[in-house]
Every structure is written in C-alpha cells, then in structure tokens.
Amino acid sequence: MNDIRRTILWVIFGFSMVLLWDQWQLHNGHKATFFPKPEVAAPAINASTPAASANGVPTASTAAVTATPGQVPSSAPAAAAVPREKIEVATDVLKLSFDTEGGSLVRTEFTKHADFVDSSKPFVLLDQSSSRVYMAQTGLIGGDFPTHKSPMKFSGDRSLKEGQNELTLRFESDEQNGVKLVKTYTLKRGSYAIGVKHEVINTGTANVSPQLYLQLVRDGNKPAGESSFYSTFTGPAVYTEAKKYQKVEFSDIEKNKAEIDKTSPNGYVAMVQHYFATAWLLADGIQRENFVRKVDTNLYAVGMITPLADVAPGQSKSVSTQLFSGPQEEKVLEALAPGLDLVKDYGWLAMLSKPLYWLLDKLFGFIQNWGWSIVALVLLLKIAFYWLNAKAYASMAKMKAINPKIMDMRERLKNDPQKMQQEMMRIYREEKVNPMGGCFPIMVQIPVFIALYWVLLSSVEMRNAPWVLWIHDLSAPDPFFILPLVMTLTTLLQTALNPAPPDPMQAKLMWIMPLVFSVMFFFFPAGLVLYWITNNILSIAQQWMINTRMGVPPQFNLPKFK
Secondary structure (H helix, E strand, O other), X not given: OHHHHHHHHHHHHHHHHHHHHHHHHHHOOOOOOOOOOOOOOOOOOOOOOOOOOOOOOOOHHHOOOOOOOOOOOOOOOOHHHOOOOEEEEEOOOEEEEEEOEOOEEEEEEEEEEEOOOOOOOEEEOOEEOOOOEEXXXXXXXXXXXXXXXXXXXXXXXXXXXXXXXXXXXXXXEOOEOOEEEEEEEEEEOOOOEEEEEEEEEEOOOOOEOOEEEEEEEEEOOOOOOOOOOOOOOOEEEEEEOOOEEEEOOHHHHHOOOOOOOOEEOOOEEEEEEOOEEEEEEEOOOOOEEEEXXXXXXXXXXXXXXXXXXXXXXXXXXXXXEEEEEEEOOHHHHHHHOOOHHHHOOOHHHHHHHHHHHHHHHHHHHXXXXXXXXXXXXXXXXXXXXXXXXXXXXXXXXXXXXXXXXXXXXXXXXXXXXXXXXXXXXXXXXXXXXXXXOOOHHHHHHHHHHHHHHHHHHHOHHHOOOOOOOOOOOOOOOOOOOHHHHHHHHHHHHHHHHOOOOOOHHHHHHHHHHHHHHHHHHHHOOHHHHHHHHHHHHHHHHHHHHHHHHOOOOOOOOOOOOO
C-alpha cells in the first residue's frame, strides 16, 4: 500500500514538473514543449457602418458592423475626396493616433507606463496593427448619415504646448444626405479622460432623427505579457445603476449567451484588461441602448446607442461624452463616473478589497514606497488578528505537546483502526485539545488575505514601482528569484514548526504541497511574494513566542519520506 501511495505522489510530482516547465517556456517567449496552443491570428480590421433593422430602427444587434479593410459604405463619399491620414497627437501623458476615416481613435500610448514585454517602450493600449485590433469608434445610424467609415477633415494643434492645459481636435465630415457630423476631442494636461462632443448639423430641407453610436472594437486575444500562472479578466463590461457591473466573456458573445442590461438612462460600456481599461461615458439621464456583439472572426464590440431629438433644417444638436483610456487608478476612476472604479476587478471580495486598498494608499502617503507600504499593511493586519492567531497557535502548541502520546498510541493500535480512533478522541478529551482549534481562527482570516492578494494583483500603482536594491518593479517577477527562494524557506520553516499529522500520508503531503505552491511564486509579481514573505515571517515570530510562553519549546518536525 505504501508503494502505491509513493508511486501516486511521484506521478503527481512529475506531472507538476512537466506543467511548470511548459509554463517556464511560455514565460520566456518560447512555444510550449508538451502542450502547445494554436496561435491565434490577428483579425482582419473590420469596421464598417452599422446597419438598420428591417423597419428602419437600429438595434443593438446591428450596431456593430463588419467590412473588409478599405471597404467604404456605399452611401459614403469616395475616399479619394479626402486623403486618408493618421493624425498623431501628444500630451504630457498620452500619444494618440486618430484616423481621418471616421475620426476614430486607433492608438493610445501611455508615456508614464512602460510596456510589459519591452520596458524601454511606452505601453500601448488601443492599436490598429497586424498583431492587435482595438479601436474607439463613433457615428450616426437611422439613415444614410456619416459613420466611422466616412472621410473627415482634421483641424487643430497636434501637441500640448508648454503652459497650455487643453488641446482641441476637430474632425468634420462632408455633407451626407443633408447631415454633417463634427467630432471635437478635448484633451487635458495630466488626464486620460478625453472629452468628445458630437455635433449633428442638418444642412438639408427636412427634419432628421439620427442616433449616435459609441463603440469599442477589440480582438479576443489576451494582452501581451500576461502571466500564465494567474488569471485576470480581459473583455467587455457594461455598467448600469440597475444591474451594476456586468463582465462579458468573449466566449459568451461567441455563443450568443452574453447577458447585459440592454436599456438604461445611466452607466457606461468598457473594454477591460489587467491594469488598463477603455470606457465610453455618457451623462446620467440620457437614454441609451447597450450592446455586445461579435463582428468578425476573433473581433468583438461593446457599445451604446442613444437617440437624438429631431434636428430641423439649418439647426444642430450636440451630445457631449467622455472617452477614458488609461490605467485603472482607483481614485481617478471614482471621480470620473459612478461605478467606473469597478473596472479594477477585485472579484467577489470587492467589499474587503476596497478598504484594504484605501489603507494601503494611506500608508503609501506616509511611506512613499509601495514595497514598504505592503510590509506595513501586513503588519497592521497581523496586529488586528493577533488574538485570533494566538488562539490558533495555542491550539497547535497543545497538539504538539500531546503528539508523542498520539504517535505511541497509533503504533500500539495500528492493526485496530476503530479502537485507535476511539483512543485518540479520549486523549483529546482528557487533554482538553480541539484538533480543529488551530484551523478555525486561520480560516476566518483567509478572505482578508485573499482580498489583499487581489488588491496587490490589480493595482496599477505597483507597475514599475521600486522597493529596494534589485526590485525595480513590484508588478514583475523577481529577476534573480531571491524573494521566491526566501518565501519557500519561510514556508518550509512554518511547516516544520507545525505539529506533524499522525497519519504518515498527511505528513508527507504537508511538506509536498507547500513546495509545489512555492514554485508557483517564482513567476508571481514581486509585490505579491513580498506580501507572503512578510505574512510568513510575522506568523513564525508569533508562533514561536506563543509556543515558548506555553512551555512547549519550538522544535522542527522534519519530513520522513521513507
């Protein structure tokens, strides 16, 4: 029986090593050795005009449109009338590219944030290239009106000058069926939120009733540089006051299973990924129809449609919106729109994660170093849970004190399992030991530490944030694997201080599982590893102190794998 168990353990260990090697290959930019994944080709750039339904009323399902590159809606003027151009614009925090075809935003570079793969380059979120399609588009539907495929004329400055706090860009379409569309982008110094005013001018002889659509179109690929050892959400999201934050998986759109609040007088639509997001924001009180849709192979859209009141001949109507495209800085998101901070995804523990982030941010305000702020936060949590931990470690100390008696009894009664169990319960009663006493106080704390894990994993402030010496980026793995090694050693030391389980198989697993778990941390962000090391060291110190106080000298229970 022992041989069978040993064989099973070695099979599990060997398979774990295979998986770890595969992930190591992927982490270093190579193809997986044992379980290669098919490469996903970049989608064709599809972005033609939204179609109307049979009765002429546009719907969410027809709002996002597809066309091959270069295709122009049949009702649009010939592209040659206005030469197509990419307009490069720069502020102190952004480098943007606009396409004169539709005045769409097709590229955003964040000059204050480095790229995941090549830290010498700025991070790119929106892009229109062979490897990435991710754009912000707007236009009119409800008739033969200008769309994001219509040629537009650009006017305005292309850079934010010294002493200037605002930059205005104007894109104007030609007249199309008696309607002109003017898009005015307003960029502000230090801001990732862009004001976008849409002005509809009726140059015809009859009333028109267009509808404005705002959409984000993105391929379904994971962002470059994403870790294979932890998962973060990438995809569309819709927020309304009625149904709150609704994430939508690309796979659900593919299967027509996406469920969102389709009509609302408030909220926003967004595309979300680790650390960064893009969102269209429309003022509360304006009725809108939300939609998510697959628009082509591996290309998806999320957006909203809002009706405009009748525009009489010679008159104009305008709608002011905001386009946010930037890092998920919680305080900035909270100030922009209700619920926008939820794009920073804490999962089901948001009610614990948000106050933990608030406390971490306050500590950073005093310490001015995110690494030491993490250490201080874990220390405060340990102080808060001191008495719960004390109960757990006291119970463990009692278990350790009676462990020799338990082991002796098991040896005597190893051929009579039923009597062994009865004798074990008798010893626990006489010694007033609860074998679960060390588990419950620790289980109570688990949600808090999981919530803190998500805070550290989700906070963009950790990107490129140094700690000490060789740690220059708390969001990246330790380049020399020093922190993961320290974390492994502290985990093993903590395991050695715990009482050995009476069952030999449990005793072996108690050592194998921390080792396997520790190996994963070699690929985790340094900030997460620092948090775990701090927690381990403080736990060891408290356990050592309580054992000594209770007269149970700390001793190391080393593994026996015979």
